[in-house]
Amino acid sequence: MMNRSVSNSRKKSSISVIDILILITVITCIVGTFLHYKLYEKQNAIKKDHECAVSVLISAIEPEIAEQLSVGDKLYFKDNTEFGTIAEVSAVDASVYYTNSKNEIAEGLDSTKRDVTIIVNVAGAVGESGFLANGKKYVASGMEIELISASFSGKGLVFDVKQHIE
Numbered sequence: 001m002m003n004r005s006v007s008n009s010r011k012k013s014s015i016s017v018i019d020i021l022i023l024i025t026v027i028t029c030i031v032g033t034f035l036h037y038k039l040y041e042k043q044n045a046i047k048k049d050h051e052c053a054v055s056v057l058i059s060a061i062e063p064e065i066a067e068q069l070s071v072g073d074k075l076y077f078k079d080n081t082e083f084g085t086i087a088e089v090s091a092v093d094a095s096v097y098y099t100n101s102k103n104e105i106a107e108g109l110d111s112t113k114r115d116v117t118i119i120v121n122v123a124g125a126v127g128e129s130g131f132l133a134n135g136k137k138y139v140a141s142g143m144e145i146e147l148i149s150a151s152f153s154g155k156g157l158v159f160d161v162k163q164h165i166e
Contacts, residue, residue: 055160066114068151078146084122
């Protein structure tokens with residue numbers, strides 16, 4: 001009887017091959033996860049600071065507001081972080097689309113509103129995933145952003161981001 005209890009206690013305290021394999025698997029998973037995230041950060045690290053020209057279309061605004069946007073104005077995001085400085089401003093009569101008598105979609109102009117295109121010089125960082133305005137906010141073509149200046153507040157559509165060649 002005594003031999004059985006001694007052999008049972010030995011079996012309970014011994015480490016089996018399966019326990020070692022489980023331990024190796026867990027350690028490998030932890031090391032693999034660590035290396036994956038370190039390599040991911042290295043590949044997606046911000047390369048260096050750049051200056052980009054970001055083109056933004058502000059559609060159908062009042063002519064008085066369009067006239068207040070001028071070269072040299074500072075623009076900010078809605079959370080008051082700096083976006084950049086206006087380099088160019090172009091305003092034209094707003095485009096409107098309607099259905100004509102032939103039931104076709106046609107384009108016309110609305111002289112009571114303006115479509116304003118602004119080109120903004122923005123300092124930021126270019127990485128593998130895109131452009132970060134001021135190294136903080138991702139900006140890309142097709143994004144709608146809300147902008148604020150001393151004389152303007154409204155939404156615009158980013159339609160181009162070009163890096164200045166140094």
